[in-house]
Amino acid sequence: MRLREDVTLDGCLLSGGSPHRVARLSQRAVAMFHCREVLVDSPASRALAERLIDLNLAYPLTGSLPEAPELTVVIPVRGRVRALDRLLRNLGAELPVIVVDDASDDPAALCEVTRRHGASIIHLPDNVGPAQARNIGLARVRTPVVAFIDSDVTARAGDLRDLARHFADPQLALIAPRVRGITSGGAPTWFQSYEEAVSSLDLADKPSTVRPWSALSWLPSACLLARVDDIGDGFDPALRVAEDVDLVWRTITAGKRARYEPTIQVTHDARAMLTSWLARKTYYGTGAAPLAQRHGDLVAPAVLTPAPTIAILALAVQRRWSFLLAIAALATIWLRTHRSLPTGTRRRRHASKLTALGVLSTAAQLSELAIRHAWPVTALACTISRPARRWVAMMTVVDAALTFQRHRPDLDPVRFALARRLDDAAYGLGVWTGAWRARTLRPLIPRWHMTGRSR
Structure with missing residues (x-):
């Protein structure tokens, strides 16, 4: 096990991770570290490793894991x-592979x-959709692990085996690699260059434990490995x-773990036409409503706490009392965070850092909520409010600039910003379409975290 690169170990204090947190270690736990790594060779070191991995402060090292269990590709x-x-x-001929033909025109x-x-190969007479097609393949699997891979993905058998080594953790049920967008058949168009940099299936470059309401809350089935016994009928x-x-x-609700492992990568074909690319984004958005019907507010587009939200909205309305209200809200966050930190630490410094990170996280979520999920409401607000127009203009520019800086695409900033806005508009349209069909607003309503702590 190794600490994440964004985590610092200062004496007995761990600081960092996603979400950012501060945790105190015992002297015995600190003694287990060597160059930010812990060798899992005892019940105590295993317990420490599992705890830090669950908290997204550390990740398992593939090289230290045992050989992979047998797996079948579906x-x-x-x-x-x-x-x-x-x-x-x-893939080669190294792994057993089951292809499920979902009523193709040329079987x-x-x-x-x-x-x-x-x-x-299994031929289906009627089109049943990818979920049921995978389930039909799953029923034929006789190995302890299954790898679901879409046909427009490119993967190697060795990489799948390396992913499967993580199943040495008996609680791990699901794991996925990083899925990078690529353009096949010539030079990429402007929107394909955007997709190569910011694919909807690309969950970034940090290994992570997956859980709802966190920075990484899902895994794509484009390439997904599962322990067969843990997923039932699929x-x-x-x-x-x-x-x-x-x-x-x-x-996860059943008590199992899911992980994201970006050190292993596969590729996924970008859509060839702008219309099909936008249609796919809209289609993804329509999934929010059925998820809300099944999982309630796990699908919430944002998880907000009152104090930082009040601070940001107070500044947004631009009134004389706004600044004082924002200062009061920030002071409340700082005091609550300070009290929640372990004693004997650099509490003021960590409280200030956690307060700033909490406010920035809330600002990012509010921005995404406004210009992605709820953009029709935001557009309406812009027609009647000058401050709304100013804030929306600022949010769209800042979002495009930060995303461009983070991903460094092979595309100029203007067309990147255009693709970014089209991406958000198409996905948001899908969310509203699905919500209308299901007659529910749950996919559009943020969840309130009422503790008020940024920790």
């Missing part, structure tokens, strides 16, 4: 003969490609979108 496919050929060629072509690569066949989020949340 690939749902409809058409996409060339993409399937590429995936099977990259003979899929059959020829599948048999040429030594995989087995995906909900009634869902044709967001079925991966549903599976992850059901598994």
Whole structure:
């Protein structure tokens, strides 16, 4: 186990992680560290490692894990003969592979490609969707681990085995690699360059424990490994979108762990046409409503605490009393955070840092809520309010600039900002469309965390 790069160990104090937190270690625990790593060779070191990993302060080192259990690959496919050929060629003949043909127009072509690569194939007479197609493949799996991979993904058998080594943790049920967007068949267009840098399936570069209401709350089924015994019958066949989020949340709710491991990467084809790219973003957004019906406020677009929200909104309304109200809210956050920290630490410094991070996190969530999930309401507000127009203009520019700086795409800032806004608008349209169909506003309502602590 190794501490995350954004975590500092200062004597007995750990500071950092996602979300940022401060934790005190015992002298015995500190003695287990060597160059920010802990060798798990005893019940005490295992307990320490599990605790720090759960808190997103550390991550397991693949090289220290035992050999991978046996695994089977399940690939749902409809058409996409060339993409399937590429995936099977990259996997080689090292792993058992089950291809589930979900009522393709040319099943003979899929059959020829599948048999040429030594995989087995199941033909379905009717289109049942990717969730049920994966479940049908899952029913044929006889290994302890299954790897679900979409046909437009490119992955290697060795990388899948390295991911499967994490199942040495008996509580781990799901793990996924980083999914990077790529353009196949020529130079990328401007929106494909954006997708290569900021794919909806790319969950960034930090290993993380996955849990609802956290910085990383789901895993994509484009490439997802699971312990067969922990996922029952698999995906909900009634869902044709967001079925991966549903599976992850059901598994975590059942007491199992899910992890994201970005040191291992696979690639996913970017959409070839602007219209199909936007349609896919909208389609993703429609999944919020069925998730809300199944999981309640786990699908909340933001998790807000009152004090930092009051501080930010007070500044946004730009009145004479705004500054004093914001100062009072910030002082409340600082005092509560200070009291919650372990005694004997640099409490003032850490309280100030945690207060700033809490306010910045709330500001980012409010910004995303305004310009992504609830943009129709925001657009309406801009037609009647000059301050709203100023704040929305600032949020869109800052969001595009920070995202551009973080990802450094092979694209100029103007077209990147345009793609960013189209991405948000399409996804938000999907959320509203799904909410209208389900007659619910739950996917649009933030969750309130009432402790008021930023810790």
